[in-house]
Amino acid sequence: MYYEFKGPALKPDFSFMDNRINVGKKEYFYDDITNITISYKPTKTTNGVITFVHKRKNIVIAFRKDDEQEIYKAIKEVSTLLSKNDISYDENHDDENAMATKLYDYCIDHGTGKGLNRKWGIKHFTLIINNLMPNEKVAFVFIGLNNYKSATKHEGNFACAITDKRILLAQQKVIGETVKSINWNNVNDITLQKGALLGIVEIDTFKERFNIGVDRTQAQNIYNETYRIYDLLKRKEEKKQYAHPKTEQVKEDPYEQLKKLKELLDMGILTQDEFDAKKKQILNI
Known part of the structure; x- marks a missing residue:
């Protein structure tokens, strides 16, 4: 992994490497970083800041508006690397x-x-x-x-x-x-x-x-x-x-149902008894 960015006016350049973050001349290794986040606070020259915790201290980096998409990709990769430092215990072997x-x-x-x-x-x-x-x-x-x-x-x-x-x-x-x-x-x-x-x-x-x-x-x-x-x-x-949106079942109008049943009765497909039974069911009689 290698992402390099120019800092906004009067702010240091920075880069993301396989094992560290470089800010100006300083190096921050992932083993000492606990989390990293992006906050979007647009100004005339910046689009937001990146904040990460290094040895219990907050390190803040400002980034330019033009770099937003690449910044997002870089942070996503860094977050994946940091997840390897998350809490780990063996529930199968540890008491x-x-x-x-x-x-x-x-x-x-x-x-x-x-x-x-x-x-x-x-x-x-x-x-x-x-x-x-x-x-x-x-x-x-x-x-x-x-x-x-x-x-x-x-x-x-x-x-x-x-x-x-x-x-x-x-x-x-x-x-x-x-x-x-x-x-x-x-x-x-x-x-x-x-x-x-x-x-x-x-x-x-x-x-x-x-x-x-x-x-x-x-x-x-x-x-x-x-x-x-x-x-x-x-x-x-x-x-x-x-x-997977929930599909609402459209309840058919009871009179339309009766109309269809009457057609089936007239065609001889339903008997009068079957028609009467269905009619009571539809009308909750």
Whole structure:
């Protein structure tokens, strides 16, 4: 892979290689990049910006209007490469504790939350593992304060898993446990609010709104990845519906049906008894 682009006025040139992104004289290797997104913010010279997370820092690249199509192709290839760095665990060989540990370690390595401590973080993710459906895949995880209203009003730390089927929130308690499931079909939107101390990832559903408080420095990254998966799944569903539109059955007018039946009666194809029975059926007598 090789894509090279000139930067807009006063902005650095950049390129996408097989193993890295070059911005000016700096190199950013894919092994250290967690996600990449495009934001379209047209100005006189640019059409938008590319944002990627490198070692927990946001790197922003502005691109020119003329390069939009090539930029899209490049980002698509880079996203495919980055998907190889996604969360991985072996559900056939790892026990639930090993899988939960890998999910927690992902949070630590990618700066998406640590909770109270490692012990409780793994307990929360063990609940996630135990509540996964067959063939359900975890794409992204983070830890946040559920139902966050203020620094003193929230439900405590929850493990949050973004899967290909839903959003799972889980909290292990000293006595009891809490697991909440949000099906993607019920999600209206996902937004981000930034406060003085924390960022709030807001998940709006048909029934309620979930507010999850996360570290302010990583709030944008957590939101970007959560929204990216949501948008991707939504587009897939729209594409599926477009390819296989639902056909509405047109109900025939009952009088037209009776007219056709009368013709069959007159032709001797139906007997009077058969005609009367069909007539009652059509008219719901």
